[in-house]
Amino acid sequence: MIHYPNKKKPFQGKHSTTAFADRGMNLEDDLNKTNAYYLELNVANVHKKPTPVTIVKVDYPSRSKARITEAYFKVPSTTDYNGIFKGFYVDFEAKETHSLTSFALSNLHQHQIDHMLSVREKGGISFIIVRFVLKHETYLILIDDLVEFVKIQKRKSLPYQWVKEHAQLIPYKLTPPVDYLSVIDSLLNQGVIHEKV
Amino acid sequence: MIHYPNKKKPFQGKHSTTAFADRGMNLEDDLNKTNAYYLELNVANVHKKPTPVTIVKVDYPSRSKARITEAYFKVPSTTDYNGIFKGFYVDFEAKETHSLTSFALSNLHQHQIDHMLSVREKGGISFIIVRFVLKHETYLILIDDLVEFVKIQKRKSLPYQWVKEHAQLIPYKLTPPVDYLSVIDSLLNQGVIHEKV
Numbered sequence: 001m002i003h004y005p006n007k008k009k010p011f012q013g014k015h016s017t018t019a020f021a022d023r024g025m026n027l028e029d030d031l032n033k034t035n036a037y038y039l040e041l042n043v044a045n046v047h048k049k050p051t052p053v054t055i056v057k058v059d060y061p062s063r064s065k066a067r068i069t070e071a072y073f074k075v076p077s078t079t080d081y082n083g084i085f086k087g088f089y090v091d092f093e094a095k096e097t098h099s100l101t102s103f104a105l106s107n108l109h110q111h112q113i114d115h116m117l118s119v120r121e122k123g124g125i126s127f128i129i130v131r132f133v134l135k136h137e138t139y140l141i142l143i144d145d146l147v148e149f150v151k152i153q154k155r156k157s158l159p160y161q162w163v164k165e166h167a168q169l170i171p172y173k174l175t176p177p178v179d180y181l182s183v184i185d186s187l188l189n190q191g192v193i194h195e196k197v
Numbered sequence: 198m199i200h201y202p203n204k205k206k207p208f209q210g211k212h213s214t215t216a217f218a219d220r221g222m223n224l225e226d227d228l229n230k231t232n233a234y235y236l237e238l239n240v241a242n243v244h245k246k247p248t249p250v251t252i253v254k255v256d257y258p259s260r261s262k263a264r265i266t267e268a269y270f271k272v273p274s275t276t277d278y279n280g281i282f283k284g285f286y287v288d289f290e291a292k293e294t295h296s297l298t299s300f301a302l303s304n305l306h307q308h309q310i311d312h313m314l315s316v317r318e319k320g321g322i323s324f325i326i327v328r329f330v331l332k333h334e335t336y337l338i339l340i341d342d343l344v345e346f347v348k349i350q351k352r353k354s355l356p357y358q359w360v361k362e363h364a365q366l367i368p369y370k371l372t373p374p375v376d377y378l379s380v381i382d383s384l385l386n387q388g389v390i391h392e393k394v
Binding site for chain 1: 236239241242244246247248249250252262263264265266267268269270271273274275279280281282283284285286288312315316318319320321
């Protein structure tokens, strides 16, 4: 199942230059800005992985410029984001939903959940970031909590109410727009996140 | 400077099915096999990042299949490989050279070196893997050693002799073909790699 074409902008790198316009930015843009901010302040190195594509045909109109003329979107084998923070390997997937009542788990592939569990088992920090667009709220859900919910409830979506009670609300700021590492840092300080292996 | 079009195969996922043919495989294929092996044995989660491309035009001949008809290769902003091993964030770049006498540092972008140093500073393990194709030898060079060499020698290439003396030879095996994590593991046991922050 390939979601990209409708969900992500086919044109990359087009950012508005006015500050006010930023307020309407999507989660991916907000995370890019946040990660750039972390990098600049030398707090963490977290990057979005490139969109995976299968390249079929490449033209070489000149020596210097190769042009891909046929390619297809591929199902990603892992999550979209990973990196390092305070010596920890961090790994997460980020999704938006326009639902007011729940986040459908069909937004995640099973192998992505398996990947995050495997990372967590090795001493990494895995989570998902979910934005309820219409509520202007963005949450961080640790993979353990997500899996626990699925095991017990056997439901195919996370009710908004459950998220509100069990997940961490990421405070909205201008800089950085989605300060998810402040949430992770506080969970580390509280001892909520397992210690290193 | 974009190297991909000549260096990487435009067709992905075409592997020979005979075992003998594998012996002629390139470093990227060998690393893919090695990482798949690590994953299967639950030793580590390390993945190659997708090749970054800027997508310009997408056709939608049907609802289900989007076809990219114009895209260009992008300069990667980080390294090609990263993941988690024994709780450590690992991050590396892998290159082949056909030279018998040296490895040209122009194979690496300055921002890739900066990235690896920044990762190392945060408690991660950063290195490059260099294969001297004509010698059938593959080496692991820690970022610290690489940077130290560059600082002192101010040269634009690593002489083969220096690599032989200062880097770790990765033993060639059939399974996995490039067992670089055995080298990292032994460096960790010897205390050569810094401890976690």
